[in-house]
Amino acid sequence: MKNFNGRVLFLDRSDINTDEIIPAKYLTESTKIALKPNLLEDLVLEGFDPQKDIEGKSVVITRDNFGCGSSREHAPWAFEVNGINMVIATGFARIFRQNMFNCGMMAVELDATAVDELFAEFAGEETAIETDIDKGIFTISAGEISRQISFSISEYDLSLVKAGGWVEFADQNY
Amino acid sequence: MGKTIAEKIFDAHLVDNPSGDIQVVRLDAVFCHEITTPIAITDLVARGKDRVFDATKIKAVIDHVTPAKDSKTALQGKILRDWARRHNIVDFFDIGRNGVCHAIFPEKGFVRPGYTIIMGDSHTCTHGAFGAFAAGVGTTDLEVGILKGVCAFKKPLSMKVNISGTLARGVYAKDVILALISKIGVNGATNRVMEFSGNVVDAMTMDQRMTLCNMAVEAGATSGICAPDKVTVDYLWPFIEDEYPTKEAALDAFNVFTPDADAAYTDVIEFDVTPLVPQVTFGFKPDQVKPVSDMEGEPIHQVYIGSCTNGRFEDLEIAADIIKGKQIDPGVRAIVSPATPDIYSRALSAGIIKIFMDAGFCVTNPTCGACLGMSNGVLAEGEACAATTNRNFNGRMGKGGMVHLMSPATAAASALTGTISNSPLFQPGGDNQ
Ligand code: SF4
Numbered sequence: 306m307k308n309f310n311g312r313v314l315f316l317d318r319s320d321i322n323t324d325e326i327i328p329a330k331y332l333t334e335s336t337k338i339a340l341k342p343n344l345l346e347d348l349v350l351e352g353f354d355p356q357k358d359i360e361g362k363s364v365v366i367t368r369d370n371f372g373c374g375s376s377r378e379h380a381p382w383a384f385e386v387n388g389i390n391m392v393i394a395t396g397f398a399r400i401f402r403q404n405m406f407n408c409g410m411m412a413v414e415l416d417a418t419a420v421d422e423l424f425a426e427f428a429g430e431e432t433a434i435e436t437d438i439d440k441g442i443f444t445i446s447a448g449e450i451s452r453q454i455s456f457s458i459s460e461y462d463l464s465l466v467k468a469g470g471w472v473e474f475a476d477q478n479y
Numbered sequence: 480m481g482k483t484i485a486e487k488i489f490d491a492h493l494v495d496n497p498s499g500d501i502q503v504v505r506l507d508a509v510f511c512h513e514i515t516t517p518i519a520i521t522d523l524v525a526r527g528k529d530r531v532f533d534a535t536k537i538k539a540v541i542d543h544v545t546p547a548k549d550s551k552t553a554l555q556g557k558i559l560r561d562w563a564r565r566h567n568i569v570d571f572f573d574i575g576r577n578g579v580c581h582a583i584f585p586e587k588g589f590v591r592p593g594y595t596i597i598m599g600d601s602h603t604c605t606h607g608a609f610g611a612f613a614a615g616v617g618t619t620d621l622e623v624g625i626l627k628g629v630c631a632f633k634k635p636l637s638m639k640v641n642i643s644g645t646l647a648r649g650v651y652a653k654d655v656i657l658a659l660i661s662k663i664g665v666n667g668a669t670n671r672v673m674e675f676s677g678n679v680v681d682a683m684t685m686d687q688r689m690t691l692c693n694m695a696v697e698a699g700a701t702s703g704i705c706a707p708d709k710v711t712v713d714y715l716w717p718f719i720e721d722e723y724p725t726k727e728a729a730l731d732a733f734n735v736f737t738p739d740a741d742a743a744y745t746d747v748i749e750f751d752v753t754p755l756v757p758q759v760t761f762g763f764k765p766d767q768v769k770p771v772s773d774m775e776g777e778p779i780h781q782v783y784i785g786s787c788t789n790g791r792f793e794d795l796e797i798a799a800d801i802i803k804g805k806q807i808d809p810g811v812r813a814i815v816s817p818a819t820p821d822i823y824s825r826a827l828s829a830g831i832i833k834i835f836m837d838a839g840f841c842v843t844n845p846t847c848g849a850c851l852g853m854s855n856g857v858l859a860e861g862e863a864c865a866a867t868t869n870r871n872f873n874g875r876m877g878k879g880g881m882v883h884l885m886s887p888a889t890a891a892a893s894a895l896t897g898t899i900s901n902s903p904l905f906q907p908g909g910d911n912q
Contacts, residue, residue, distance in 0.1 A: 460499070
């Protein structure tokens with residue numbers, strides 16, 4: 306099972322698409338690791354610098370419809386090879402969300418108010434998250450402030466995360 | 480309670496229900512291309528699972544970058560080609576016989592009403608035009624599809640889109656879907672199937688229905704879908720004439736997959752297209768749409784007619800009609816890419832290719848090409864393209880480039896003026912019926 310703890314990267318925008326996460330020109334790569342330097346390089350977001358802002362981050366918090374666009378699994382892989390295994394958002398595009406769990410990664414949905422509060426309270430601060438997937442809780446903290454947030458993922462998604470992804474799960478079960 | 484098309488298809492294919500709303504369905508076809516499949520193949524090999532569930536149900540094509548443009552794309556082609564040979568995948572289309580996946584697979588008769596189809600490509604929803612459930616998936620789902628012939632989906636919810644009225648002359652399926660996306664937004668149909676119905680859809684050809692369903696994913700939909708009818712049967716007849724005694728018998732069999740009158744939809748959208756005018760996108764999201772008349776005069780540097788959205792025969796015919804005997808503006812470069820060799824060949828026989836060449840267009844081989852900015856017409860920074868494709872994301876056709884999505888008629892008219900322009904077929908305020 307992958308690690309879902311660590312420092313948070315805030316991406317304050319909705320509809321961040323897969324071309325922004327990893328541009329189509331890198332789809333010719335035949336290995337995942339080759340995607341590492343190009344994560345979010347075309348992201349349109351005021352003040353965001355992919356060269357500086359991604360380093361050392363393990364969790365992304367963002368807004369609605371994250372990962373819309375193409376079906377490329379290169380998008381979750383580009384996160385994975387940068388050590389980011391969890392994205393928390395108001396909502397996800399279907400394929401991206403499925404790709405995350407299929408890779409044994411976490412796509413966690415919270416309602417818009419909860420996400421608004423996370424941005425209001427923590428964005429701009431040095432923030433970290435610790436996740437207990439069995440309890441469905443993560444603890445988010447910055448300096449003195451710390452909050453526990455519960456989330457729900459389906460039993461099935463949880464079994465994919467625990468099996469290490471859908472290929473192993475399907476080959477065993479079907 | 481009655482059922483939607485997608486629910487009927489899922490019922491007929493259900494294998495397992497591993498939890499709550501997750502349904503594992505049996506697949507009738509797995510489509511593959513050289514951008515997303517090689518990495519799935521490499522991973523299956525690495526896991527010691529280099530197997531295919533049924534070589535006759537796997538169809539593969541090299542279409543995105545063909546001929547290969549560099550060593551990396553050559554390697555992707557090679558991995559797919561070697562794998563197809565190794566597993567005796569007969570329906571594999573290599574250069575000379577290859578075309579854009581969502582154009583060539585229907586053309587070969589690989590899609591049938593009631594089918595379940597996946598592909599590692601978001602515009603797989605195109606095949607819903609035939610009354611199939613066809614969805615784009617990621618690499619892992621593709622691997623499992625190849626290996627086991629199954630895929631897991633959430634129990635399908637559907638949105639009904641009832642398209643009524645009369646399309647004005649010079650207004651097409653592309654304008655309808657652009658207007659619809661702008662109405663509901665880029666996630667207006669997320670996690671739902673868009674089920675298209677209404678007299679306008681009934682009157683559409685298969686080419687037009689494919690244009691409509693192709694862009695369902697741009698509104699976030701899992702798939703677009705049209706109920707099978709006589710138009711579907713007529714299109715498929717050459718492929719199914721041995722299976723059914725008459726067209727009526729085929730239609731009866733396919734009618735199993737028409738929706739029930741009391742089916743449950745999450746939303747019902749009524750869209751009267753009578754007042755609709757030609758549409759064009761202006762930003763980096765496919766729901767940023769305006770009437771062409773509001774964008775007229777906006778300069779463009781390139782015109783691209785092609786792709787799985789609008790690179791079919793009817794599209795080329797419409798564009799050729801507009802440019803016939805004329806010259807493209809000297810300030811633009813124009814590219815047309817017939818989506819399959821068959822379309823190319825028909826266009827050649829019909830004199831359409833000559834019309835394009837005489838007007839100053841570059842005619843390329845069938846390929847995705849500029850659509851995804853990997854070859855055959857990549858934009859330079861600051862350039863704009865009038866394109867019949869389906870995606871205008873930032874950098875899609877080249878870093879710093881702008882893509883304006885539009886119909887083939889609008890693209891052809893824009894090629895003549897060098898700016899975004901309404902086609903002469905459309906007369907604002909006039910009688911366009
Ligand atoms: S034509 Fe464009 S949208 Fe269609 S399959 Fe090819 S790259 Fe994708």
